[in-house]
Amino acid sequence: MSRPLSLPAPRSAAAPLAALFAAQALATGATTISVSLSSILAAQLSGQEALAGLPSTLNMLASAASAYGASRVMAARGRRVGLTAAYLLGALGAGVAGLSAIMGVFWLFLLGGALVGVAAGAIQQGRYAAAELVAPAVRGRVMGYLLSFAVVGAFASAAFSPALTRLGARLEVGAVELGWLLGAVFLALGGALIALLMPARTLEAGISETASVRARSLRAIFMQPAALTALLALGIGQGVMVMLMVLMPKHAEHLGHGLPTISGLITAHVVGMYGLAWAVGGLVDRFGERRALACGALLLLVSALTAVPATGAAPMGLSLYLLGLGWNFCFVSGSSLLVRAVMPEDRLRAQGAADVVVWSCAAAGALGGGVLMATAGFVAVAALGGIASLGALVAAATLRQPDRA
Known part of the structure; x- marks a missing residue:
């Protein structure tokens, strides 16, 4: 009943x-x-x-x-x-x-x-x-x-x-x-x-709870283009952000920067992640998830491209700030798109599955990025981040904005 x-x-x-x-x-x-x-x-x-x-x-x-x-x-x-x-x-x-x-x-x-x-x-x-x-x-x-x-x-x-x-x-x-x-x-x-x-x-x-008879499989849910794009936005954004966030300080240490500088870099990144979140949410509502996701993917791409040539404290701080801001756009737009794209009776399962992907990408970014840096250097890490960001950008470009629900 x-x-x-x-x-x-x-x-x-x-x-x-x-x-x-x-x-x-x-x-x-x-x-x-x-x-x-x-x-x-x-x-x-x-x-x-x-x-x-x-x-x-x-x-x-x-x-x-x-x-x-x-x-x-x-x-x-x-x-x-x-x-x-x-x-x-x-x-x-x-x-x-x-x-x-x-x-x-x-x-x-x-x-x-x-x-x-x-x-x-x-x-x-x-x-x-x-x-x-x-x-x-x-x-x-x-x-x-x-x-x-x-x-x-x-x-x-x-x-x-x-x-x-x-x-x-x-x-x-x-x-x-x-x-x-x-x-x-x-x-x-x-x-x-x-x-x-x-x-x-x-x-x-x-x-x-009451409409379980109509609930679809997770595969069917994420076969929808909008739901799949939301999943890509959340997963890629989290994976790229964690990978570069964890390894950029180590790269800075290799360049001879001390703890005060590295602490400042982390602060710049945190400000990028959360400082403008209140404004990013409004932009998502005004211009739609598709444009917001494209903006986030571009910011992640710029961060990855500037991570290697940036050797001073200020350029590295700017790169990490853009990384945090790009993640913010991807995270808010992806979360909003997932709510919009999935039917109410499927939302909680879809949200849980999406967060499994988010945390898995975070762990993969931290562990895989560390192995990649140890074997091929930070340039390879930044290149991987850039390629993944391009994937999110392509997903945004091919998305048809779903109706509000």
Whole structure:
């Protein structure tokens, strides 16, 4: 028997959107002060520099493995249950990682970090929950605003660094370890906001549950040109971004740049990823996903082409900024296009499958790019990024803009 569907009225969408925006900021803050510094702890706990990248790799693989399952949970139980569970699981994982790092137990630290990755695979789908709460004409803008709150979280977490350092000195505990524990608090707060302010069900969740007899296979869904283009936009954008983001700092180190310069490069990249997300979403709504995706692919291509000749701090920073901005265009346009191109009864499964591809491309970009750089140099890495960006550009050029849905 079908359950009655409950879709929040436009006015009542303000509270759940506020919860999603704040939770996104908290989640980004949690990962900024924990996962992003996991390589430092991994090297310390294992005693092997070669294992420094293992936590990040496990984190991305765990996210890829959990994304589709998370979408199925949300289809059956609603966004509120799925997202709340994800945030609380992330809080548990961050707490385990922090405590195990303090105790010096490497395998338990890896387990905690992997649990955070499992949670991240579901938390990322909060952008679709935000899109479901608003009219089709403003979905891109809302998803852009959601990404913009990631900047708030990143800078807020940075503001805690001095306090963590002082507290760590007082307790004789490393500030990085305390960062994981603070991340657990952030994620728990995010889960509480979702649990209190999100509606029990959204329209898409209800339809997915009641219309299962009409649901199509994932192959049939992604055989549609618009859905396939959305998948390519998300996957290529994520893969190219992660590959160049991870390896450009190493390239800068090879060129003789020190830690202050490399930190500045990462900052430029983060600003590119999130700083203009609020504006990018509006551009997607105004000009359509096709043009926005083409713009994103061009920006990725320019970033790849300028990555090798850029040897100074400013040119490298500009290249990484364009990389982040190109990813933003691809991510917002691809997410918006996927919502538009897929029927409501198929959306949650399609979104989960798409996020599996996103996280898999991220892991492949990080691992494959590292191997390629070790064997053929950074020029080959940049060339691969450029070729992949051309693929996204071709996909955008051949796309017929679907009707709003």
